[in-house]
Amino acid sequence: MQTTLDVILSKKYLIVSLIVIAAINLAANLISQDLATLVGNLGYIPITGAFLVLSLLIAYRFGLTGNHGLAWFSFAAFAISWFIAEMLWLHQELVLKVEPFPSAADIFYIVGYPFLLMFFVAYLQPVKASITKKILSISCMISIGVLVPSLYLVLGNGTSADPLNVILGAIYPTFDAMVIIPAIIGVVLFFKGQVNFMWTLVCLGIICLFAADTAFLFGQNEDSYYTGNPTEILFYWNYVLLAFGVHSHLTLFKKDKRPDKLNLN
Template sequence: MEDKSSILFLVFSLPVIFFIIVTSNMIAHSYAELWSNTLNLVITSILLVACIVNNFKTGPRGKHGRAWMCFTLAIAMWWIAERIWTLNELTNTETLSYADLFWFGGYVFYFIFGVMYLMPFASQISRKNIVIVSLVVLSVLMLVLYITKSNIDTFEEIVHTSYPVADSIMLIPSILGIMLFFKGAIKFSVSLFFIGMLSFVISDYGFMYFDRIGEYYTGHIVDIPYLMAYAIFISGIIANMNIWNRINKKMPFNDQDTMR
């Protein structure tokens, strides 16, 4: 049976995010910016606290503990990046900042988490699927780079172009994880971390497009899946903590039955 508390959180949080962003956009862009920044601060802070609590429950030992440490480090880095981004907006700073460093650092730790999280199911992931997913992701990347007319003429452009590349790399374990869910190998609540990253990447692609054509602003409709991604991560953390309470603490990461 799926974890009810994590599902209830999704049922509550996702419509709230959608309603607030859409409604604030109907009023004025300034309201959308205010509410987007507020939601971002609240949701990411809740997520970071939930991650820390989850780490205390799982502990740092073993593959399971190390995987969750990586996830928490990723969220912590993204939390810092979000605050720097907001500060840059408030001070009208549009140049490259340390936010980029923290975002890319978060990508690295999330990728490690994704790989470690999928390791117990390695026997169910064929090389053929990995190749197919990689080719699909590469095709999507080329399409995004073409649509956004990305180039590498300057260092700033190189950094901006690195985001779709990093996003595409994150898509590989995410899509593989979602495929496992549809195969019945893992339960929905366990796949939330991959669904969240998929939502994150889709929003990021949208941001790059609208930013390129000069139509993006904080609170834009494309922020909806971005904020939802963080909420989905929270739901996944809730589910994991509940799973942890039910399984053998000595062999949590290899017990696939509890993850189905």
């Protein structure tokens, strides 16, 4: 288990990181939209790069042993897929000067979702007895409550005439609705004392992703979204929270070299 000092320090650096990222984004937007787009794209290189390295490191250390091994292997596959997607998006927008949505980046974003869902399922196995019907029902209701208006916006009231835009616009909120359920469950279990700091950060990161994708969908529908706009902060926060979550678990691993002895608490 982490000591109190470890938790406090990790939270301190986490909070500073979140504030700095938000400040840079807002400052760039105050200067110009072009600068915000440039900074917004380039910002993904160090953020997703750090997330990828940490994910590969923890997957290597756990191997494929048990539920944790499967979970971190899936998580690393998710990190690889989304890192590629972010770099393709950057290349499309900054180098090729073409609209990055839809593009090849969407293939890797979509491929990453099943791996992320596998991570949640494998990691929740040890505490599945703590997941009550009430917790599951609330999580599902929240998920459906956001999914329905999102799908209506895309399928019933969308302005895009491009079938691919419509299909992707329906796929993203559907996958988000699937992964937000275990994420909400994880946050609830944290407040009940069933899971640790790492799991909470990962779940909060996915909730940020869910909110960011929803904002992206509405922005695309109104043709007002651009890379680096203020709502993009939620995408950055998603990666930062996930990275700090992985780092937190790597700290636990260093204290006990036996992965089979580590648990969620």
